[in-house]
Amino acid sequence: FTATQGGLVGHHARGHVADRLPRVDGRRAVLCHGLHELVYQVGVGAAVAVGEPLRTRYQFREWIERRALDIAQPDVARCGITEGKRIADLAATYHLPVAYHVGVCLGVAMAATWHLAAATPNFYIQEHEPPMFDLANRLFKEPLRVEGGHAVVPEGPGLGVDIDVETLRQWTTQEGDRA
Numbered sequence: 001f002t003a004t005q006g007g008l009v010g011h012h013a014r015g016h017v018a019d020r021l022p023r024v025d026g027r028r029a030v031l032c033h034g035l036h037e038l039v040y041q042v043g044v045g046a047a048v049a050v051g052e053p054l055r056t057r058y059q060f061r062e063w064i065e066r067r068a069l070d071i072a073q074p075d076v077a078r079c080g081i082t083e084g085k086r087i088a089d090l091a092a093t094y095h096l097p098v099a100y101h102v103g104v105c106l107g108v109a110m111a112a113t114w115h116l117a118a119a120t121p122n123f124y125i126q127e128h129e130p131p132m133f134d135l136a137n138r139l140f141k142e143p144l145r146v147e148g149g150h151a152v153v154p155e156g157p158g159l160g161v162d163i164d165v166e167t168l169r170q171w172t173t174q175e176g177d178r179a
Contacts, residue, residue, distance in 0.1 A: 049073040052101045057086045064094050071124060075101040077109035081116055088120045097124035107136030107144055111159040114144075118153045126151060139163055139171075 050063055051073035063069045072091035076084045088098045098120055100113045110133065117123045128146070137143035141162040145152040154160025 047071050049099055051075065051087070052078075052103065055079045056083060057090045060087050060090055064090065064096065070096065072096055072098045073101045074098070075103060076113040076116055077102075077105040081112055084113075084116050085120070088116075088122060092122040095122075097122050099123075099125045099127065102127045102129065102132070104132060105136075106132075107140055107161060108159060108163075110136055110144055111154050111161045114151050114153050115159060117151075139167055 047070035048068070049071035050069035051060065052075050054060055054063070054074065055078055060072055060074070064072070072087055074084050074087045079087065084100070091098050098117075100117055100120075100123075102110055102113055113126070117126055128151075133144065133146070141164050142154075144154060144161070156162070
């Protein structure tokens with residue numbers, strides 16, 4: 001599995017603009033039309049990636065039908081594996097690529113995202129945040145791996161990750177332990 005069908009990149013990927021949309025349902029239609037128009041009127045010449053705050057294929061459908069996004073960017077930690085696959089399938093219906101969002105999450109969400117990306121024919125590129133990646137790996141018996149700019153999908157049962165319960169215990173507190 002190649003995280004970009006050619007390489008793993010971070011926030012500074014060239015060629016597309018990722019949104020940071022406010023979570024205001026009543027104004028979403030205005031936002032979805034406005035974001036796309038702004039990018040093209042300014043002449044940025046970049047594809048618009050949208051999806052971090054969206055949770056369902058129904059929310060994505062509005063953006064796709066209004067042609068307000070060029071790249072669907074669902075967050076598997078927020079929408080789940082099944083809905084993430086449905087969103088990718090919807091995007092594929094409109095010949096749109098998918099770039100799964102990975103924000104502030106831990107390794108289980110990263111592993112789920114990588115598995116889904118490997119099974120998504122219209123997968124384009126994977127966001128990668130090294131600080132979160134390093135932090136997430138502290139909780140696994142065997143760390144997630146990126147080799148030569150490529151995400152290595154974990155193997156084994158389930159998502160292929162095994163949480164180090166002892167390390168997790170050290171990071172948690174009991175109600176009475178707080179200072």
